[in-house]
Amino acid sequence: MTHISWKAVRAGLLAALVLLACAAPARAGGGHSGEDSWLMLTVTPGETPSTGENGTMLRCDPPRGHRHATDACAELTAADGRIADIPPREGVVCPMIYAPVTAHADGMWRGRPIDYTETFPNTCTMTARTGSIFTIA
Template identity: 70%
Template structure:
């Protein structure tokens, strides 16, 4: 009769648990490729599309980069599924000063291309409509 030591049985059980843990499927929403959500954001004075230089890059998943309000901006984009135009407008009172600014964003959100350009009467209206997304890029 063969006797198996307690150490051998424990080692076998640990190996089996490790193999089972590695074989368990990941949740489908828990995996997102790195660098999948990146936007180049620019804001310029006037009604013409702003020049690309001098903008701010916003990375999400996780929020990072030079954007001062990256966490807030990424959360707002997440709630709007990456569609800047769908970010809910803030209930603020803006002065009726005509100082137009044009916001432009291009890049990707969850692998989908993003292209957004809109002119606002002033920076207050820009912030009211786009939240924190263009906060670091505003002139």
């Protein structure tokens, strides 16, 4: 019969706790988790934003839920979550066809609420102005 002292059991448990604490991943982005960087995105034909729940959920850290999530999250990171501050794409020439679309984003960026709505003359202009954010179709 093997005897294990309480001192040995405590030392083993302490070592296990230290290993678990060291193995836990560090949070990136200044202590903000990806769960507080998410946007519900909708693009609606016309000049009225969508009031429904149908849209695309973009999550960052890691990028997911959107067909261009990596690019969209990078653009949001560069603009600190401010969609209006995303620089327009250079060299894009859009047709002068009026087919309005309304882009809407609602969510959180690094703990800060985001509520963005803008109507563009057409989808080309929307994409040229907002990058990959609203390329959800």
